[in-house]
Amino acid sequence: MPSDGPARGGTAIESQFNGESSGVSPSTDQPAGTAGRSGSQADLSGYSAIRSVLRIRPFRRLWIVLGVASFGDWFGLLATSVFAAAQVEGNTAKGAAFGGVIAVRLLPALLLGPVAGVFADRFDRRWTMVISDVLRFVLFASIPLYALSGASGARVVSWAVIATFLIETVTLLWIPAKEAAVPNLIPRARLETANQLTLITTYGITPVLAAVVAASLDGIVRAAVGDNAPNWAEPAQLALWFNAFSRLATALVVALGIKEISQVRDGAREHTEQSMLRQFVEGWRFIGKTPLVRGLVLGIFGAFASGGIVIGTGRFFADSLGAGDAAFSLLFGAIFVGLAVGIGLGPMIVRDLSRRRWFGMSIVLASASVMTLAFAIHLSMALVGAVLVGAGAGMAFLAGTTLLGGEVADEVRGRVFAVVQIGTRMVLILAIALGSLLAGVGGSRMLTIADLGISVSATRLLLLAAGAAGIFAGISAFGQMDDKKGVPVLADLWGSIRGRPLMPAERFVSAGLFVVFEGGEGAGKSTQLAGLAERLRDEGRDVVVTREPGATGIGERIRSLVLDTAVDEAPSPRAEALLYAADRAHHVATVVRPALVRGAVVISDRYVDSSLAYQGAGRTLPVDEVSWLSSWATGGLKPDLVVLLDVDPGTGLSRVAARNQAADRLEAESVAFHERVRYAFLDLAAADPKRYLVLDAARPADEIAERVARRVKDLLGASGANPGSANGPDIPVQSELSPTELVTTERT
Ligand SMILES: Nc1ncnc2c1ncn2[C@@H]1O[C@H](COP(=O)(O)OP(=O)(O)OP(=O)(O)O)[C@@H](O)[C@H]1O
Ligand SMILES: Cc1cn([C@H]2C[C@H](O)[C@@H](COP(=O)(O)O)O2)c(=O)[nH]c1=O
Secondary structure (H helix, E strand, O other): OOOOOOOOOOOOOHHHHOOOOOOOOOOOOOOOOOOOOOHHHHHOOHHHHHHHHHOOHHHHHHHHHHHHHHHHHHHHHHHHHHHHHHOOOOHHHHHHHHHHHHHHHHHHHHHHHHHHHHHHHHOOHHHHHHHHHHHHHHHHHHHHHHHHOOOOHHHHHHHHHHHHHHHHHHHHHHHHHHHHHHHHHOOHHHHHHHHHHHHHHHHHHHHHHHHHHHHHHHHHHHHHHOOOOOHHHOHHHHHHHHHHHHHHHHHHHHHHHOHHHHOOOHHHHHHOOOOHHHHHHHHHHHHHHOHHHHHHHHHHHHHHHHHHHHHHHHHHHHHHOOOOHHHHHHHHHHHHHHHHHHHHHHHHHHOOOOHHHHHHHHHHHHHHHHHHHHOOOOHHHHHHHHHHHHHHHHHHHHHHHHHHHHHOOHHHHHHHHHHHHHHHHHHHHHHHHHHHHHHHHHOEEEEEEOOEEEEEEHHHHHHHHHHHHHHHHHHHHHHHHOOOOOOOHHHHHHHHHOOOOOOOOOOOOEOOEEEEEEEOOOOOHHHHHHHHHHHHHHOOOOEEEEEOOOOOHHHHHHHHHHHOOOOOOOOOHHHHHHHHHHHHHHHHHHHHHHHHHHOOEEEEEOOHHHHHHHHHHHOOOOHHHHHHHHHHHHOOOOOOEEEEEEOOHHHHHHHHHOOOOOOOOOOOOOHHHHHHHHHHHHHHHHHOOOOEEEEEOOOOHHHHHHHHHHHHHHHHHHHOOOOOOOOOOOOOEOOOOOHHHHOHHHHO
16 A cells, blocks of 8 residues: 555654755744644645645655655555456456455554554654665565566465565554654645645545556556567566665655655654554553544544445445446545645645544544435535545545644654554455445335335445444534634535635633724713723722723724824725724733722723724625624623613714714714714624623713613623722633624624
């Protein structure tokens, strides 16, 4: 089986990029779930992202030799099987020889796999790779050499089987060493692109190329040397020689050209002091105890199990559609097309979606598509389903490998990869075997429901069950790994596709209460806010009175920029929205949050809703964009209570005019503008009545003050906000944005 999988980068060693990294510094402290992505990465187009990855010399060299070796492996896989079959006479013997070589390739993983990862974490990975490749060179070359020695066909096949077993055993040591080493060559930000590149090379380009070359090799050889070609020029033997020398080339390049692979970090050195048994046990313990890794492993196994069922039942399924072998090949091809689409285009589609979420969602997509196959009544439906199965599986594979590389520590990476690699093989083989066995045994029954004749076949029931199991695995993986708990999944996906993923609320513990006064011009906010503060202070509470814009030094300057008509140049609507957001970000970070943490009652004259009403409805900017901006600026902090003083713009503006001060830039806006603002406020309140207290601002000020005080008192009773203490209570009170409320677009 081709042995070079994706690169799983995580921690980069800066010195490796000297002169070649185009100044991108590696990052080791990205938040969970973002492995493989960063702002800079997201900004790069697919082509320039690939170019920037290939500028990293050690990775470029490795990618080239791995491409050649992968071609050699596919070529070798085809060749060894055909070669073995060619050595014996009769269909049964040929079939046994062909199948024997394939089966023997899978066997070592089952027997020796569990210890392979320990080698990768224990010994120098470069030399593990080099020695493994030299051994593989010798073993691959030994098969055609033995055939040339004149040994009987049966002996040659026996040796081919033994050599293949040994090659696969050595490969088991090589894969985890390579997988665990490559992440150290690539900065996290470029990991996903590196994985795309290696996956497409390994599972897309090289197998196709190998199949084409294998199919045309016979003709090429005959054209070159005529019909009496010497034994060594037999296509199968040539393929084995190529496979052998490609491994020698890999060994040489890794030994002499990619010395960076040998670099070991301190943590890894400590572990080499442990016994192999201890390291082995610790590897399993790590997988069992770490939710992320557990989720990844479960998800990958689930996806491979449903994939295996699809492959195992493929032929029966094609028959159930009334189509034959051609349909089976088409379906198989459709899955590969889907895989390529998922791996190649997936990241461009989902953009900055959390990779942890993407992983679970992709498994659910693949599994749901498996389920739809069960209901396909026409080949065209089945083809669409098969493309989606492939796309989901491809995206899950890419996300999973990137996450494993980016978030599993270097010192256990080899063991984790070994478990994944062995587990997937076992699950795949079992699922294929079980799928074809059950589909064959189960046959198909015709049920008549009402007047409809419905064919219920075991194949379709199996597909249904596999899809359901896959969905279960995907949802479980999602639950274990989710790094944006509570943020609505579909809205997050949709937002990400549009370039605006939702953010989880920033973690912080509030011990206070956050009250905001909102309303149009002259509604009486300042009057009410001052009254409430006074009452609370009289009760001995720690009260912080603040406002937007202009509560801080920076805020004051922003206030002047947006409102002061003496500043000649009026900001454009988008600039205005950004300025308010900047004021808010600074205000929340330096005034509001610290006060809430301390246990104070924070009362603010205006907050996020003003932006939604004025910049959104008033200036007619897209409200969801303004909302996203504010969410980002505040880290998702929402008030506990919004007191909306609803006023007719005519009344409010006349109160303002009575002050005999020059109108600021927004007060000077048209009545229609202020009407839009008023109704936007009312809409916001209607969408979340529990959080709002809407009062008629035309009522007497005292009456309004009473109503506000009563509501705040209730809240203070419920929240336990700290009266007068400079230190918050030990028990945190949740004042954070409830995640479902992040999508303020929904309410507007
Ligand atoms: N309920 C009320 N009835 C009548 N007048 C009021 C009432 N509340 C406040 N006022 C008066 O209306 C004017 C504006 O009040 P205030 O400054 O409190 O409003 P505001 O909403 O803060 O205004 P701005 O939008 O300019 O910030 C003041 O002169 C105030 O005395
Ligand atoms: C926070 C915020 C405010 N505005 C507008 C609303 C008012 O016209 C002024 C603030 O003046 P006030 O006398 O302090 O009420 O700014 C806005 O347009 N967008 C916002 O986010």
